[in-house]
Amino acid sequence: MKFHKDIFKAYDIRGLAPEELSPQVAYAIGRAFADFLPAGKVAVGRDMRTDSGALADALIAGLIKQDREVVDLGMITSDMIYFAVGKFKYAGGAMITASHNPGAYDGIKLTGKGVVPIGIDSGLLTIEKEVETSHFKKLHTKGTITQQNITQDWVRHCLAVANGISSPLHIGTDTGNGMAAIVLPYLHNLTPLKIDSLFVELDGTFPNHIANPLEAKNTIDLCKLVKEKNLACGLAFDGDGDRAFVVDNKGNLLSGSILGAILARDILEQNPGETVLYNAICSDIVPGTIESFGGQVVRTKVGHSFIKAEMKKHNAIFACEHSGHFYFRDNFNADSGLIAALKLLKILSQSEKPLSEIAAPYRSMFYNSPELNFTIQNPQEALKVIERRYGDGEIDFLDGLTVRYRDWWFNARPSNTEPFVRINIEAKNESTLMQKQKDLTKILKKM
Incomplete structure (x- = not known):
């Protein structure tokens, strides 16, 4: 099927709803997720966003189409989906949410058996490809759905x-x-x-x-x-x-x-x-x-x-x-x-x-900047420009670009969820922080 492929991020699925993430796409994701997981029940929860109910219903329908037993947890927090998968040993879980993003967005977080994260390097790419090709397993039976309220169990667990x-x-x-x-x-x-x-x-x-x-x-x-x-x-x-x-x-x-x-x-x-x-x-x-x-x-x-x-x-x-x-x-x-x-x-x-x-x-x-976000057309090129400018510092590439000096450091990295280059700066005094923030902002605003 055709869909906006950029909704598949590094560790979740997220986009404008329903323009990019529609019930039709959620249904296909549900089918592909069911095919990806090992045998067992699948938990589904959602947040309170305007589109989350319809997306959850569609994803559940896709799971049922692929003969999965679905446990509908209703409206929950994202950390409750991890708890449900871990405590009840479900085959996996899906949470319909766009976390902190504005109300126009929605998304899906997927979790595997044993609360193993499903990101782009651990199954999300496989799910994306199956959604794109629509090559789902052909099954002759359908699954079932039950409801479960885990809120009190969750709070007691947290307190423990x-x-x-x-x-x-x-x-x-x-x-x-x-x-x-x-x-x-x-x-x-x-x-x-x-x-x-x-x-x-x-x-x-x-x-x-x-x-x-x-x-x-x-x-x-x-x-x-x-x-x-x-x-x-x-x-x-x-x-x-x-x-x-x-x-x-x-x-x-x-x-x-x-x-x-x-x-x-x-x-x-x-x-x-x-x-x-x-x-x-x-x-x-x-x-x-x-x-x-x-x-x-x-x-x-x-x-x-x-x-x-x-x-x-x-x-x-x-x-x-x-x-x-x-x-x-x-x-x-x-x-x-x-x-x-x-x-x-x-x-x-x-x-x-x-x-x-x-x-x-x-x-x-230490003195820290707020996280600074810059909309950049080519984030990787921006990181190369910054690396050349600060090539005299101690550099590592664990996550984006980190450059360290004796009395300050910064990290620049492309966002995994939004079209930004994110900058975080820390210094041992406030004047250094303000000057380095000004310097980096000037560089990035030229791009």
Whole structure:
């Protein structure tokens, strides 16, 4: 069949819906996914986006056409699909979501047996080719569908991995009209938390702000809530609920790297000598913390399919991404915003210090730019230009281009999900950061 082939990204499927990702395409993906997986049941979940219901129905129809037993999980967070596949030993799972992208987009994340990621190098290309050729297995029987609600099981699992919350805390949350709102009633019932919530109505048009807390402007309301009500902290989740960002008690946003360093320290204090992963754009505070507390450090590419494979390879206990994804061995090597948030709340419930004081040493070491995104027609050529300009630095190509100097470094890489070159910069002082950000911006704006 004909379709927009660029919807198949490095580790998921994503595009404008229904213009690029239509129910017809989802139906074909469902058939190809069924043919790709080993025998067994397949779980399907979806988020609250306008097109997600129709896409889920179409994908399920494709799975049933190929004689699969489908378990319909309904509206869930993305991390719940990994949990379902791992806990119930399903053959695989599909989550209909475009994560933090604007409401016009939708997508499909695919997971294999054993919560093995399905990316372009681990099966997604095979699925794409079968969709293109329509050479599906010819079967004479059809599958079945059942419904299952796993939300309470999921929250109990997260609390167990986080080791519980020992004392009451008054916190704020901003779920951005996204899927993380579905877990809040369970947290009210199962923990001593008092929660003031923002934007809990499920709405895929995102009427208040885009559900992407990586951009500080989307956490303004939460920062204001924390300060006005003198809360212990605030938790912000992205649209599909698998990423968590934290606002401290003074209303200041913590970067994903700082949260990752705080979690890594706690995990290594309880599990000395274990391996912890961090990706290529994390602050140096992350590997520095891992090493300081006796952990083994492994640096990885950005992206969940790459990191999950490395988690398994190194038997790592934890992995951190600057973008707010946190991975846990006790969660089938998968990422979870909820587990990360609950682990932080556990730390706060056991500490005599407020979060602002816990975070202060990490904040003072380095200065970081926000992630800078540039629309570039030829990303690879742009990286070559940057490499020539900064050829006197220490260069590596683990993920895009990383160049290091004595007092600053940067990473430039093509986005795996959007038409951008992404730039992350870190320096030991603010003036260096601002100058290098200005220099790189000038170079890229000329392209």
